Amino acid sequence: MNEDDCWTVIADQRRLTADLLDDLTEAERDSPSLCAGWRVRDVAAHVALAPQPPGPLTMAAEAIRAGGRFHRLNHDMAVRHADRPGADLVAELREHADSRRLPAVTNCRNILFDVMVHAQDIAIPLHRPLPMPVRAAAAGATRVWTMGWPFWARRRLTGVRLTATDTDWSAGDGAEVSGPIAALLMLLTGRRATLSQLTGPGVAGL
Structure with missing residues (x-):
């Protein structure tokens, strides 16, 4: 973008x-x-x-x-x-x-x-839908993955492979964690509210 x-x-x-x-x-x-x-x-x-x-x-x-x-x-x-x-x-x-x-x-x-x-x-806590654009979410996920402070996403999520199911985006190496890019962006920024949307053998370790 x-x-x-x-x-x-x-x-x-x-x-x-x-x-x-x-x-x-x-x-x-x-x-x-x-x-x-x-x-x-x-x-x-x-x-x-x-x-x-x-x-x-x-x-x-x-x-x-x-x-x-x-x-x-x-x-x-x-x-x-x-x-x-x-x-x-x-x-x-x-x-x-x-x-x-x-x-x-x-x-x-x-x-x-x-x-x-x-x-x-x-x-999310109000159970109100608010769409997150897929392309923008992927750009945001790439930014958070590469930026370090304050999220340290790459360090926190060592040992897992993140893969989006609704766009061509992936990062990391290890046990698979897959789901919508919006849910992955929330995970990358330290939110646990979207864990239920994620699947794969790496989810248990999150």
Whole structure:
């Protein structure tokens, strides 16, 4: 996928996430996402923040507040954004859906898999369907497999061969683990919610 293709999918996923949120009750927005310690609204706030990143001074202050811990920084910023008086995450997601602004430390390939995976972090625990484009999921899976930090997918999944059943994608060596590319992308990013969609002798070791 080229850069324009990535941005098209990113915009579509932001809008789909907004549509899903728009259909939720306040109780559902406050319910747990797939991310431990993150509510649905916190994950949505994280996605909404990507195209409107804070400036370097704000980020430095947030990093100090989080004690230099990246995951804590991400979590706390998302929670504060979600809990602002009058916050309208649905409107933000729609308003910035086509934005190509990026935080300084990332790129569109990372935002591509980030928005797709976080959309599932919201949709799966609520049992709401939210489609993940196969071609984009394969691009995201390749990115996560090759990038190292923060997922260390290649190291975590040593000894298994991952094979998509709905597109031409595979990675790794060892016992076979096969399934839809969307389920494999969720596995690569540390999610266990899609394990039931995977088959093969390597699944037991996961």
